[in-house]
Amino acid sequence: MTKQRLVVVGNGMAPGRMLEHLFESNPDAYDVTIFNAEPRVNYNRLMLSPVLSGEKTYEDIITHDEDWYATNRVTLHKSARISEIDRTAKTVTSESGITAAYDKLVIATGSNPFIIPLPGKDLDGVLTYRDLDDVDKMLVAAENGGRAVVIGGGLLGLEAAAGLKMQGMDVTVLHLMPTLMERQLDPAAGYLLEAEFKRRGIDVRTKANSHEILDDGTGKVAGIKLDDGSVIDASIIVMAVGIRPSGDLAKIAGLDVNRGILVGDDMRTSDPDVFALGECVEHGGMCYGLVAPLYEMAKVIADNLLEGTAEYKGSVTATKLKVTGVDLYSAGDFAEADDREEIVLRDASSGVYKRLVLKDNKIIGAVLYGETSDGPWFFDMLKKGTDIAEMRETLIFGQAYQGGAPLDPTAAVAALPDDAEICGCNGICKGTIVNAITSKGLTGLDGVRAHTKASASCGTCTGLVEQLLASTLGDAYNPAAVQPMCGCTELGHGDVRRLIKAKELKTIPEVMQQLEWTTSQGCAKCRPALNYYLVSDWPDEYADDYQSRFINERVHANIQKDGTYSVVPRMWGGMTSSKELRAIADVVDKFDIPAVKCTGGQRIDMLGIKKEDLPAVWADLGKAGFVSGQAYAKGLRTVKTCVGTDWCRFGTQDSTGLGIKLEKFMWGSWTPAKLKLAVSGCPRNCAEATCKDIGIICVDSGYEIHFAGAAGLDIKGTEVLGTVRTEEDALVYVVALSQMYREQGYYLERIYKWAKRIGLDEIRRQIMDDAEKRNAYFDRFVFSQKFAQVDPWSERVSGKDKHEFNPLATLPQEAAE
Amino acid sequence: MNVIAMQDWAAVGSITDIPRQGARCVKMGEMTVAIFRTADDHVHALEDKCPHRSGPLSQGIVHDGCVTCPLHNWVISLETGEAQGADEGRVRQFPVKLEGDTVLLGLR
Ligand code: SRM
Ligand SMILES: Cc1cc2nc3c(=O)[nH]c(=O)nc-3n(C[C@H](O)[C@H](O)[C@H](O)COP(=O)(O)OP(=O)(O)OC[C@H]3O[C@@H](n4cnc5c(N)ncnc54)[C@H](O)[C@@H]3O)c2cc1C
Ligand code: SF4
Ligand code: FES
Numbered sequence: 001m002t003k004q005r006l007v008v009v010g011n012g013m014a015p016g017r018m019l020e021h022l023f024e025s026n027p028d029a030y031d032v033t034i035f036n037a038e039p040r041v042n043y044n045r046l047m048l049s050p051v052l053s054g055e056k057t058y059e060d061i062i063t064h065d066e067d068w069y070a071t072n073r074v075t076l077h078k079s080a081r082i083s084e085i086d087r088t089a090k091t092v093t094s095e096s097g098i099t100a101a102y103d104k105l106v107i108a109t110g111s112n113p114f115i116i117p118l119p120g121k122d123l124d125g126v127l128t129y130r131d132l133d134d135v136d137k138m139l140v141a142a143e144n145g146g147r148a149v150v151i152g153g154g155l156l157g158l159e160a161a162a163g164l165k166m167q168g169m170d171v172t173v174l175h176l177m178p179t180l181m182e183r184q185l186d187p188a189a190g191y192l193l194e195a196e197f198k199r200r201g202i203d204v205r206t207k208a209n210s211h212e213i214l215d216d217g218t219g220k221v222a223g224i225k226l227d228d229g230s231v232i233d234a235s236i237i238v239m240a241v242g243i244r245p246s247g248d249l250a251k252i253a254g255l256d257v258n259r260g261i262l263v264g265d266d267m268r269t270s271d272p273d274v275f276a277l278g279e280c281v282e283h284g285g286m287c288y289g290l291v292a293p294l295y296e297m298a299k300v301i302a303d304n305l306l307e308g309t310a311e312y313k314g315s316v317t318a319t320k321l322k323v324t325g326v327d328l329y330s331a332g333d334f335a336e337a338d339d340r341e342e343i344v345l346r347d348a349s350s351g352v353y354k355r356l357v358l359k360d361n362k363i364i365g366a367v368l369y370g371e372t373s374d375g376p377w378f379f380d381m382l383k384k385g386t387d388i389a390e391m392r393e394t395l396i397f398g399q400a401y402q403g404g405a406p407l408d409p410t411a412a413v414a415a416l417p418d419d420a421e422i423c424g425c426n427g428i429c430k431g432t433i434v435n436a437i438t439s440k441g442l443t444g445l446d447g448v449r450a451h452t453k454a455s456a457s458c459g460t461c462t463g464l465v466e467q468l469l470a471s472t473l474g475d476a477y478n479p480a481a482v483q484p485m486c487g488c489t490e491l492g493h494g495d496v497r498r499l500i501k502a503k504e505l506k507t508i509p510e511v512m513q514q515l516e517w518t519t520s521q522g523c524a525k526c527r528p529a530l531n532y533y534l535v536s537d538w539p540d541e542y543a544d545d546y547q548s549r550f551i552n553e554r555v556h557a558n559i560q561k562d563g564t565y566s567v568v569p570r571m572w573g574g575m576t577s578s579k580e581l582r583a584i585a586d587v588v589d590k591f592d593i594p595a596v597k598c599t600g601g602q603r604i605d606m607l608g609i610k611k612e613d614l615p616a617v618w619a620d621l622g623k624a625g626f627v628s629g630q631a632y633a634k635g636l637r638t639v640k641t642c643v644g645t646d647w648c649r650f651g652t653q654d655s656t657g658l659g660i661k662l663e664k665f666m667w668g669s670w671t672p673a674k675l676k677l678a679v680s681g682c683p684r685n686c687a688e689a690t691c692k693d694i695g696i697i698c699v700d701s702g703y704e705i706h707f708a709g710a711a712g713l714d715i716k717g718t719e720v721l722g723t724v725r726t727e728e729d730a731l732v733y734v735v736a737l738s739q740m741y742r743e744q745g746y747y748l749e750r751i752y753k754w755a756k757r758i759g760l761d762e763i764r765r766q767i768m769d770d771a772e773k774r775n776a777y778f779d780r781f782v783f784s785q786k787f788a789q790v791d792p793w794s795e796r797v798s799g800k801d802k803h804e805f806n807p808l809a810t811l812p813q814e815a816a817e
Numbered sequence: 818m819n820v821i822a823m824q825d826w827a828a829v830g831s832i833t834d835i836p837r838q839g840a841r842c843v844k845m846g847e848m849t850v851a852i853f854r855t856a857d858d859h860v861h862a863l864e865d866k867c868p869h870r871s872g873p874l875s876q877g878i879v880h881d882g883c884v885t886c887p888l889h890n891w892v893i894s895l896e897t898g899e900a901q902g903a904d905e906g907r908v909r910q911f912p913v914k915l916e917g918d919t920v921l922l923g924l925r
Contacts, residue, residue, distance in 0.1 A: 521838070521856055524878040524885035524892075547838040551876040551887040559887055563873040808841035808852060809829040811924075 003031045006305065007092055007102035009082045009249070011036035013045055013457075014278030014294040015108040016063055021302035023072055029306060032074045033100045035092065037081035038131055041065060045131070046291065046425070046458045049322055052135050052163030085253035087271055104273055104305060107250055107261060111243040111279040111289070116151065120213025125221030125236045129160045130243075138238065142167035146235035149173075149224050151210055153180040155321060157240035158197070162323040164238075165202050166716070172232055173197065174208040174224075176241075184319045184330040189353055189369040196326055196351070199720055213237055245280045245287050260287045265311040267301045275301050284314045291425050291457055292317055318379045318424050320372070320460045325719060325760045327368075329375035332382050333357065334365030345396045350769045354396055361389045370761070374398035376464065380420045413464055414471035422464050425457035433465065437472045444469065444477075486525035488517050493529065493746035500533050508534065508545055522548075529747035532634065535670050536742050539784035546801070552632030555804055556792040557614055566607040567617055569626035570667065573641040573659035573679075574602030583624030591617055601638035601676070603629055615805055618793035627667070627791040634748070635670040636677075639663040640688065644681030644698065653698035655681035658727055662734060668789035669781070672745030672754070675738065690718045693751040694734055699723070703730040707737060707763075708755040716752055719760050722768040736777035737767050743780075826914070826921040832860065833918060840875040840884070843922060850911055851875035852920060853884060853895050861895040862913035862922055868893075868906025 008015045011034050019032065042064040050056035069076050080094040085105070093099045113128035115121055127137050141148065142164060150161045153175030165171045173180075179190030180197075194204050209227040216222035223233040245260035256262040256270040260282030267275050267283075278294045281287065288294060293315035303310035318331035334357045336342075345354040350370060356378065357365035362385050366378040377399045381388065388395055399412050416422075418431030436442060436451045448465055449456040455465045469477045483492050491499070496515065505511045508530050512522060522530065527548035534542040552558050557565035571580070584604055588596055594608035609617055618628075630637060641659030645651035659679040666677075678689040679696040689695025691711035695718050697704040702725040706718035721737065724730050740763065745754040755763055766773045796805075835841045835854040842865055843850045849865040851874050863884075865875045872888035883892050883901060892901040898908040912923030 519881050521880045523880050524890065527878065527880065547836060547879065550878065555876075559873075559876060561870070561888065563871075563876075803834060803836070803841060807844045807849075808834055808920075809827075810844040811827055811829070811922075812845075 004029065004103040005101060006030035006032045006104050006106070007100050008032065008034045008106045008108060009085075009092060010108035010110055010278070010280075011038065011042050011076065012108055012110045012278055013042070013063070013291055014110075014298050015106060016042040017295050018106065018108075018277060018298035018302050019072070019074070021299050022305060025302065026306055027072065030104070032072070033102075034074060034076045035080045035082050035094055035098075035100075036076065036078055038133070039079040040132065041069070041076070041078075043132065044457060046322070048129070048132065048135050049159035049163050051132070052138060052160065053166040053324070054163075055324065058132060082249060085249065085274075087253055087274070090273070102273075104275070106275045106277055106301060107269070107280060108277040109246040109249060109280045111245045111287075113239065114242045114244050115239055116210065116241055118210055118213055120215060120221070121239075123213055123215055123221045124219050126213060127236055127238050129156050129238055129240045138164060138236065139167065141236040142169050144235065145169060147172060147233060148236045148238060149232055149234040150238045150240060151224075152240035152242070153177070153204065153206070154183065154240065154242070155181065155319065157238070158193075158321060159323055160238050160240055161197065161202050162200070162326075165200060168715075170201075170203075172203040172205065172234070174210060174226070175204070175206045176209060178206050180204070180206070181321070181328075181330075184367075185328070185369075186334050186355060186367050188355070189328070189330070189367045192351060192353055192369050193321075193326070193328065201717075243279065243289055245282065247280055250276065250280070258282050263312075265313065266304050266309075267297055267312055268304070275304070277301055283312060286314060288315065288317065290317045290319065292427055295426055316383055318375065320375070320424075320458065322458055322460065324756075327370055327372040327761060329368040329372040330366065331375070331379045332363070332365035334367055340364070343392075343396045347769075350765060356396060358388070361387050361392075363388060373463070376421055376424065376461070377416070379424070380416075383421075410467045410470050413467040422468065423452075423454035423457070423461045425461075426453040428452050428454040430468065433468050434472050437469060442469075443473065485529065486523055488512075488519040488522050488526050489515060491515060493749075496530070497533055497537075497744075497746070500537055506534065506538050506541055508548060528553075528634075532670060532672065532747050535788075536672075536784070539787045553634070555611070555614065555801075556628050556630075556632065556796065557609070558632045560607060562608075564608045564610055565614060566605050566631070567609055567614070567621070568599060568603055568605045568629035568631035569621050570629045570663070571603040572663050573639055573656050575641075575656060575660065576604075580624060580626070583621065583626070587617055587620045590620065593617075599631070599638075601631070602640050603638065605631070612805055612807075615796055615802075619797045622791075622794050622797055626793075628793045630667065630792075633670065634673055635675065636663070636666045636668070637674050638676055639666075640676075640678035640692070642679070642681050642686040644679075648681055650684060651681035651698070652700050653681060653703065653727070655679040655687065655696075655698050658696065658698075658703075658730060659687075661727070661731060665731060665735065666738065666781075666785075668791075669738070669742070669785060670788060671738065671742050673748050673750045675741075675751065677734070691715070692718065694737060696730055696734070702726065705730060705733055705737075708752040708760070710750060710752045712750075714752070719755065721764060732778050733767055733774065735781050736774040737763070739777040739781040739784075740766060742784075743777075825924045827924055828919050829922045830920055831918045832858065832915060832920055835860075835920075838879040840877075840879065842875050849873075849875075850922065852913060852922070853879055855879065855882065855895065860913050860915060860920055862911035863893070863895065863898055864909040864911075866908065867891055868900055868908055869904070874908065 044061040044063050047061040082092050083095045084093045091099050091101045113130050147170040148164045149172045150157045151174050153173050161171045161173045179187045180193050197204050211227045212225045214222045221237055223231055225231050247257040247261045250261045251257040261276040261280050262282050263276050269276050277297050297312050300310040300312040321328045341358045343356045352370035355367045356363055363382045368375050416430050420430045422430050433452055433454050440451050455462045484490050485493050505514055511530050531545045531548040557567050591613050593606045597605045599605045639659045639662050641656045644655030646656055675693050677694045678687040678692045680687040680689040681698050691709040695706040702723055704723045705721040707721050709718035710716040741751050829843050838856050840851045840853045850862050851865040853861045865873050867874055867886040869891045872886045874884050876887045877884040882895050885892050891904050898910040900906040914921050
């Protein structure tokens, strides 16, 4: 029997999923040919925003690579847009002239971004946001900087805005309605979201009606004019105002098309041999723009292609916004009406807002902002129509509070019923995941993704899946198994840190013994890391292992390429005096120091000093009051400041003074990687605080604390931790944050990487909201400083480690010959 | 036992002057020799000059019979003077031995 021919028009997410189901059930039923207008294989469109923001690459988001097509013997025509369907001859033909015959046809053309018919809409620089080419165009534009105007404050517009901002552009969002994402959020949550975007420096304008896109005279975008007459200069305009199901091809072929291509419950169009799938479909009066319903359709078609009888009955959808650091979840219907009640929880200090809309004791709508872990639980009850009368009082506090004592997150997930949905995109229930873990012997996230698809689409349920792994496998689940610390052990940094505490390991040999190191003495990678973990965890008991430190931290100077050293004394907050400068000048002359330089950290570097001279150099500097600047340390480096209220006409607070206080408080502390601070006296930010590990921007009302910036190998603006009123608070919060990082960071992991791993909200919760935690961190920092805050230079001037600085012996020249 | 080649030995100090898993230098005119002491009290002597770009090996971290150069992390065997892994190069070695606590450096 000859195989049937299946032709698919469009190679998006929905048909990709359909083919997986089809091949799983019967790999030999069809010869498959796919036509795709895009010049590439199938990728995860949901992940375009992380590619735009730089958090992922195109390679990371490919769903089916070339191998997949080869293995499944699928013919993929790339860059081949179908322009004609001949239903009598049963063929399709592409613009480029390729014709293919079908027995069954699936139309999966997705949708087209809607373009507002404004004057100037065709100018160079007017973009949409739909596929990888759009992302590439935005990235090219971002390289030239300038301002991007995003029209549309919905899911796509906001993701685009956040991504462009992360790429360094100035961004304005124009939104026609009074609040953002009004289709998914109620006004209260919309305002919170708007405030968060503004806090990130994104200019948001609601009730903004665009009038005309302006030409720079060469056919390129120069800006946009609004109905109120105002003009915003811009180098690109991104239109993200909605999508239109793409049904023209089907319409020309004579199929029934309304807003989308009309299908019945069996997903057939008005021609029984032609199916339609995905965003181009209209079913039961609905067109969908999220993947979960499309995946359900995909399953139904796969079954019907194999003579099955599956039916699609429509879907309820839930939305999450994928902007790093913004937690937002919405589902169902939340409009106000007489027959409805609502439960609202607000926590202003932590920016949490939760609202449930009830009707007849059932949840019909949910909006969560700031804290969304209960989203799937509410959504589950919403879909099932669960009667909530019994738990009404505590419902809003979430699942963890039901049944008395709060559960920890893993226990809460363990307590979910088997049919609770974990992955909304793919409709995967808890039972399916647990079953796959046990029956397939899965041990990690990758395995679960491969076997169930859970967490493989938008990724927001990853935490839940990890908790399921933990609750199913117990101690056997080892999430850090991914990346061992070095060749001497199987354990990752996280495990090692945890075990050092749990087993109270207090020396390097003890760690290596107890944790079964495979080398006798470790290596140059793990020894400095272990040394740091032990210093940080047992500040009073552990004796620093000198031989496990990199040379710079051993001799307290920076080794240079010719084996000489450089010396950088502290200049607190960048302030100095004639006396200090004179002492430096004298030292430079006395020791014949070849180079003196102002560093990027607001202080002075003396370069090219012979190792033997170091103690004498330090002795002279010490007499003038200098201590080591620790320019070599995985520890506190510099605290940059600006002149602040002392001198500047814009200064709002004493930024110099606060910087000096911070540096004097924190110097000497060891941290996982270097730690650099800055304090700026006003938002003009002359101390560049918004690219530091921790930065403070002084404002009239107090101190805005920032963290997790980067300006070295990576460039990244800071995140806001929160705002405090007094200088004392600023110091306490910064110190507490540093201690949290000291206790949790992996060796050489800068604060921005640590924050990404831990989650910004978790850090904000512990430092801003939880006074007890904050104070405990602060106290532990202060305790550890008792042992750390010793000037290493004066120690060595008084004789410590003398052997480091002198040769063991000097033999006469002839001996060498 | 017959000693074939004539060897001059110079006492350069006591092993207790060198930290375990560390090194100290002996200057001989223009040249510097690094004397390493391992965790189990063996001594090795290498010219203090990395085959890569002349980094001072004496300043590196000593581990498992090797030293990692402080400048760009080449790993050099203390036994053979040879660069490990993918890197290629060899450091000049010197005979060295202990008599009691005294470190004797072999000179030709
Ligand atoms: C001296 C100085 C350059 C200058 O002449 O201005 C400098 C010099 C070195 N930097 Fe730097 N950095 C200096 C400011 C910076 C800055 C600017 C700042 O602090 O505001 C940055 C970007 C911000 C940052 O920290 O990310 C910077 C990012 C780096 C990086 C990239 C770190 C990263 O995680 O991305 C390295 C490499 C590393 O640490 O692995 C590095 C490493 C180095 C080393 C230690 C390279 C090395 O391993 O030998 C250089 C030592 C030279 C020496 O012996 O003195 N240096 N370095 C600056 C000393 C500041 C001070 O007063 O302490
Ligand atoms: C930036 C972004 C973020 C998103 N985030 C989420 C999210 O978090 N959660 C969520 O659920 N959904 C999200 N979505 C929506 C989701 O991506 C879509 O619902 C889904 O991709 C639609 O799948 P589809 O297969 O119907 O169409 P598509 O994936 O759009 O695929 C259609 C394909 O068909 C091709 N095509 C069109 N016409 C022709 C033709 N005539 N001939 C040949 N090929 C043709 C197109 O080039 C395209 O490659 C997001 C979308 C975008 C753009
Ligand atoms: S940028 Fe930093 S690491 Fe690079 S050469 Fe200059 S001082 Fe050295
Ligand atoms: S000089 Fe030793 S590794 Fe480069």
